[in-house]
Amino acid sequence: MEFSDPKVQLQIAYLLGGSMVVVNFALLYQSRMSSVINAFAIHATILGLAVAWQANVQNAPNLYITAAIALVFKALALPAALHYVVRKLNVHRTVEMVFGTGLTMMAGVALVGLAVMIMQPVTQHSGALVTIDLIFAMAVLFLGVLMMITRRNAVTQVIGFMAMENGLILAAVGVHGMPLVVEISVALAVLVAFIVFGLFLFRIRERFYSLDVRYLDPDSRIPQ
Amino acid sequence: MIAAFDATSVNPLYLTLGVPALSTLVLFLLPGYRRAARCNVLASLVTLLASLALLWSRPAPNDYLFVDDFNIYLVLITNFVCLTTSVFSVSYLTHELDIGRLRRPYARFYHAMFQGMVFAMNLALVSNSLGLMWVAVETATLATVVIVGLYRTEAAIKASWKYFILASMGISLALFGTTLLYFTAQSVIGSGNAALAWTVLRERAAELDPAVLNITFVFVLVGYGTKAGLVPMHAWLPDAHSEGPTPISAVLSGLLLNLGLYALLRFKMLMGANDQTLAPGPLMMGLGLASLLFGALMLYGRRDIKRLFAYSSIEHMGLITFAFGLGGPLANLAGILHMVLHSLTKSALFFTIGHVAQVKGTQEIAGIRGLTTSHPVLGWCLVLGVIAIAGLPPTGLFMSEFLLVSTTFAREPLLAVPLVLGLLIALGCLIQRVQAMAFGEPTGSAEPFKISVLPPLAAHLVLVIVAGLYIPAPLMAWFQHVAALLG
Numbered sequence: 134m135e136f137s138d139p140k141v142q143l144q145i146a147y148l149l150g151g152s153m154v155v156v157n158f159a160l161l162y163q164s165r166m167s168s169v170i171n172a173f174a175i176h177a178t179i180l181g182l183a184v185a186w187q188a189n190v191q192n193a194p195n196l197y198i199t200a201a202i203a204l205v206f207k208a209l210a211l212p213a214a215l216h217y218v219v220r221k222l223n224v225h226r227t228v229e230m231v232f233g234t235g236l237t238m239m240a241g242v243a244l245v246g247l248a249v250m251i252m253q254p255v256t257q258h259s260g261a262l263v264t265i266d267l268i269f270a271m272a273v274l275f276l277g278v279l280m281m282i283t284r285r286n287a288v289t290q291v292i293g294f295m296a297m298e299n300g301l302i303l304a305a306v307g308v309h310g311m312p313l314v315v316e317i318s319v320a321l322a323v324l325v326a327f328i329v330f331g332l333f334l335f336r337i338r339e340r341f342y343s344l345d346v347r348y349l350d351p352d353s354r355i356p357q
Numbered sequence: 358m359i360a361a362f363d364a365t366s367v368n369p370l371y372l373t374l375g376v377p378a379l380s381t382l383v384l385f386l387l388p389g390y391r392r393a394a395r396c397n398v399l400a401s402l403v404t405l406l407a408s409l410a411l412l413w414s415r416p417a418p419n420d421y422l423f424v425d426d427f428n429i430y431l432v433l434i435t436n437f438v439c440l441t442t443s444v445f446s447v448s449y450l451t452h453e454l455d456i457g458r459l460r461r462p463y464a465r466f467y468h469a470m471f472q473g474m475v476f477a478m479n480l481a482l483v484s485n486s487l488g489l490m491w492v493a494v495e496t497a498t499l500a501t502v503v504i505v506g507l508y509r510t511e512a513a514i515k516a517s518w519k520y521f522i523l524a525s526m527g528i529s530l531a532l533f534g535t536t537l538l539y540f541t542a543q544s545v546i547g548s549g550n551a552a553l554a555w556t557v558l559r560e561r562a563a564e565l566d567p568a569v570l571n572i573t574f575v576f577v578l579v580g581y582g583t584k585a586g587l588v589p590m591h592a593w594l595p596d597a598h599s600e601g602p603t604p605i606s607a608v609l610s611g612l613l614l615n616l617g618l619y620a621l622l623r624f625k626m627l628m629g630a631n632d633q634t635l636a637p638g639p640l641m642m643g644l645g646l647a648s649l650l651f652g653a654l655m656l657y658g659r660r661d662i663k664r665l666f667a668y669s670s671i672e673h674m675g676l677i678t679f680a681f682g683l684g685g686p687l688a689n690l691a692g693i694l695h696m697v698l699h700s701l702t703k704s705a706l707f708f709t710i711g712h713v714a715q716v717k718g719t720q721e722i723a724g725i726r727g728l729t730t731s732h733p734v735l736g737w738c739l740v741l742g743v744i745a746i747a748g749l750p751p752t753g754l755f756m757s758e759f760l761l762v763s764t765t766f767a768r769e770p771l772l773a774v775p776l777v778l779g780l781l782i783a784l785g786c787l788i789q790r791v792q793a794m795a796f797g798e799p800t801g802s803a804e805p806f807k808i809s810v811l812p813p814l815a816a817h818l819v820l821v822i823v824a825g826l827y828i829p830a831p832l833m834a835w836f837q838h839v840a841a842l843l844g
Contacts, residue, residue: 255568259544267540274533281526287518294525301532308540310548312420313488317532320492324525327499331521335506335514 142190143262149183150269153303154245157276160296161241162234166288169228170215173292177207180299187306190262196306199318203302206322207295211329218333219288229285237283244275266307273300291328298325370416370424370483372407373432376400377476385469390454390461393468394447400472401443404479405436420550420557423485426839431619432482434697438611438704439475441813445708446471446604448809452715453602463507467602474500474608481616486553487535490620491528494584498524501613505601516596523583523593531580531620534573538627541569555623562630570628571635577624578640584617586674588648598667599720603711606663607704610670615696618674622681622843629684629844641682642772648675649779656786661720662710665790666703669746672783673699679776680761681843683768689840691761698753698821699746705817706742708810709735713794716804722790727799732806736795738814743791745821747784753824 135141156176163169181204188196230237248271256264277297284290298321305314380400387393411432415424424432450467453459459467474497481493502524506517535553542552545564551557558565583590594614598606621641628637652672659665677699680692713728713735714720729736745752748759758780765773828836 251572255566255572256540259540263540267537271533274529278526281522290522294522294529297526297529301529301536304533304536308536309543311488311536311539311543312486312550312553313492316492317488320495324495324499327502328521328525331518335518 136189142186143265145186146183146190146262147265149179149186150265150303152179153183153299154269154272154276157273157280157296158238158241160292161237161276161280161283164228164234166219166224166228166286167216169289169292170212170219173215173295174208174212176296176299177203177211180302181208183303184306187266191309193310195315198315199302199306202318202322203299207299207325211295211325214329214333215288215292218329221333222288224286224288228289231283231285237279240283241276241279244279245272248272248275263307263309267304270300270304270307273297273303276300287332291332294328295325368416369407369410369414370422373404373411373436373479374476374483376404376407377472377479380472381469381476384465384472387465387468390450390464393465394443394450397468397471398440398443398447401436401440401475404475405433405440408432408436408479418485418556420554421486421489422483423556424483425842426835427622427842428482428619430693430697430835430839431615432479434700435478435482435612435615436475438608438700439471439478441708441816442604442607442704443471445607445711445810445813446602448807449602449604449711449715452807458508459602463509467504467507470500470503471605474504478612478616482619485555486550487538487555487558487623488553490623491532491535494531494581494616494620495525495528497613497616498528498584501597501605501609504605505597505609507602507605508600510600512596513600516593516600520593520597523590527580527583527590529580530576530583534576534580534624537569537573537576538565538624541566541573555627558627559630562627563632565627565631567631567633567635570631574624574628574635574637574640577621578637578644581617581620581624582644582678584613585621585678586614586617586648586671587644587678588651588671588675591648591651591671594671595664595667598670599661599663603663603707603714606667607707607711610667610707611700611704614670614674615700618677618681618696621678625681626842626844638682638684641678643682645675645677645679645682646772646775646779648672649679650775650782651675653779653783653786656783656790659790660722662714662722662725662794663707663720665722665787666706666710666746669783669787670699670703672779673703673746675779676758676761676776683761683765683772684844685764685768686837686840687764688761688768689843690837691757691764693836693839693843694824695754695757695761698757698824701817702742702745702752702754702821705738705814705821706746708814708817709738709742712807712810713739716802716806718802718804722794724801725794726801727795727797729795730797731799731803734811735806738818739791740795741818741822743787745818747787748780749784751822751825753821756825 159172181200185200252268274297277293280293281290305311477493477497481490484490502517502521506514539553546552586594625637628634648671652668655668677692677695680688717725748754
């Protein structure tokens with residue numbers, strides 16, 4: 134196998150981007166908190182590999198920094214921190230979903246279809262590599278949003294946000310020579326660190342979709 | 358950067374950005390509350406002076422930063438309101454420290470984050486690179502999230518968390534839009550910084566792929582629209598306004614919402630320069646009218662005074678978005694004027710009610726009665742502020758609203774109906790709420806009025822009233838020029 138062969142390059146980018154979407158579905162159906170975090174670690178690892186592959190294909194060494202951030206910070210440090218938060222906040226029970234798994238998965242499939250339908254026509258004139266990258270990125274973005282709005286626990290919501298943000302990085306590295314891409318990935322890493330730090334510091338367990346005073350009690354749980 | 362300092366005169370743009378950036382670090386390290394507060398005012402003053410200097414020596418645009426007729430007036434208004442807010446913060450925070458609502462270490466945090474926010478807002482306004490603008494908007498969000506949660510109460514933390522999650526989700530979508538824009542631009546302009554530079558994009562917008570521009574705009578509209586507090590992405594706004602320290606509510610309403618709208622307008626201008634694209638106007642008008650009507654209806658029955666004016670901000674952002682969506686020289690002029698005057702009026706109102714809440718010891722509207730009797734200055738300032746925000750003559754907001762309504766009647770008579778309806782509902786609700794607060798028998802505690810609140814308050818109100826009576830011809834000509842620029 135010749136790595137400089139454009140066909141092979143395309144296939145590998147395909148494999149990595151597609152795996153991200155598949156792992157995103159895994160994120161959607163996990164019912165235990167620790168498995169959600171592990172699935173996210175895999176998601177971030179694949180992102181790191183995909184970014185590194187783009188750095189290689191585009192011959193853009195600065196993208197290796199973004200890849201390193203994904204591999205070290207997102208795939209190792211963040212999941213470790215999240216496992217700690219979940220243990221400390223005592224929220225490692227089942228993940229609460231707004232809709233059932235089946236319905237959520239079907240919505241996910243529809244969103245991936247939507248991403249293909251939006252991006253396919255507008256990217257057809259620019260190489261296949263960019264096309265598939267943007268399609269997968271948009272699918273990951275949509276699935277992240279879906280995860281954010283269908284979860285009740287703050288931790289899973291945050292993981293949804295981080296998955297969504299992995300999609301943003303995938304898009305930004307896919308288009309050739311996007312300026313400030315390393316700076317943007319650093320800014321996003323800071324944002325995510327902030328969120329996880331906030332989760333722990335303020336002991337946020339549930340997402341707030343109500344301002345009912347019953348929930349102002351620090352140890353209250355939203356009644357089912 | 359180095360080259361600029363070697364030149365005989367320092368580029369005022371670097372000062373506008375450098376002073377608040379440096380102050381953030383200094384204030385973070387500086388112990389002592391009084392010294393920090395004074396430092397904060399001084400830094401804001403220097404930043405305002407530096408931005409005034411931009412009027413005379415405008416630096417040449419590069420791929421990262423630029424100053425044009427549109428952003429300079431927003432830079433000026435931003436730094437002006439930041440200065441008055443920093444003055445107001447001194448007395449506000451002193452009171453909060455005295456009653457023990459705020460702890461001293463957090464006051465230091467407040468000052469540092471305040472300057473960090475000034476830096477980020479200035480940077481976002483003068484960014485030529487749309488990527489840099491995104492980073493700056495995100496930084497401004499982070500700085501304000503920290504300040505909103507400053508009181509560390511359960512409600513404050515929830516408000517700040519909600520703001521954080523919704524704003525982050527919003528700006529993530531905006532980043533995706535920005536990436537898509539770069540994707541189409543790089544096939545025309547070539548890879549590199551130039552393909553995200555707004556000035557370059559504007560010149561060559563006609564060559565960009567209209568289909569990609571359409572998708573970009575939808576993402577950016579939802580993304581930066583969240584920051585601008587447009588319905589239905591507004592959910593963070595009332596909580597963030599009511600739970601944080603009041604000076605920050607003034608800045609959130611007066612400046613940060615404008616920033617979201619500014620970012621959106623930059624993209625709208627790109628869309629306008631390409632005649633193959635979807636017209637962005639109807640989308641903006643739709644969201645604008647929805648926000649206007651929703652905000653106006655929500656004014657009815659509010660119990661918390663800060664939430665009341667937070668919903669009024671949603672209403673006004675809707676009005677401004679509608680104006681820019683309608684487009685054309687007159688509606689744009691109304692939008693630009695309204696942006697400035699709403700900033701001034703709303704921050705004046707938040708200064709007033711911040712102090713009202715302090716003298717009365719409550720934010721509940723029910724606990725505030727007969728202000729004009731117990732605290733004449735505060736009471737009449739509140740009445741004046743509400744007259745202004747409701748768009749009654751002789752204030753400046755009357756002029757901009759009148760301009761907008763008459764233009765709408767001339768061009769889209771059907772849309773004028775919901776527009777006028779929204780304005781009337783807002784007027785009625787505001788008068789009903791304020792009548793009870795300002796007049797009647799005073800109740801509750803009545804701490805003395807602090808005269809130190811008056812200068813920032815008076816500065817804003819005088820400007821708003823003067824603007825209603827007289828705007829100098831050169832200034833008006835300049836506003837008209839900017840309106841034409843917006844297309």
